[in-house]
Amino acid sequence: MKGKNIFRIFSLTIFILFTTLYIIQALGYYEYSNRKTNQLTEEAVKKFDADIKAGKNVKASDYIKKENDYNNNISRMGLTLSNTVGDIFDGIMSFIFSGIDKTVNG
Numbered sequence: 768m769k770g771k772n773i774f775r776i777f778s779l780t781i782f783i784l785f786t787t788l789y790i791i792q793a794l795g796y797y798e799y800s801n802r803k804t805n806q807l808t809e810e811a812v813k814k815f816d817a818d819i820k821a822g823k824n825v826k827a828s829d830y831i832k833k834e835n836d837y838n839n840n841i842s843r844m845g846l847t848l849s850n851t852v853g854d855i856f857d858g859i860m861s862f863i864f865s866g867i868d869k870t871v872n873g
Contacts, residue, residue: 781856 791797811831818825 781859784852785856 815825
């Protein structure tokens with residue numbers, strides 16, 4: 768009985784994670800962040816063009832936004848955990864669907 772409860776909790780957790788990731792993808796968060804980055808680049812190009820027309824000395828490094836490095840032990844651990852969960856999820860789904868395939872085509 769205890770193993771059954773653990774399986775239910777694990778299945779529910781995997782389902783909630785999948786649903787959350789699906790909703791984030793469906794709402795377009797990734798596309799929004801890419802569009803925002805692209806907009807910043809376009810503004811830098813406009814400023815660069817204006818400075819050239821004004822006859823100023825220009826350096827490319829003045830127009831490139833420096834990215835902050837947010838890597839630390841916690842973020843690396845989170846990334847490792849995320850990759851591990853993804854690998855486990857892929858393995859479980861492959862196992863389930865291969866079993867279904869064997870049953871159906873069998």
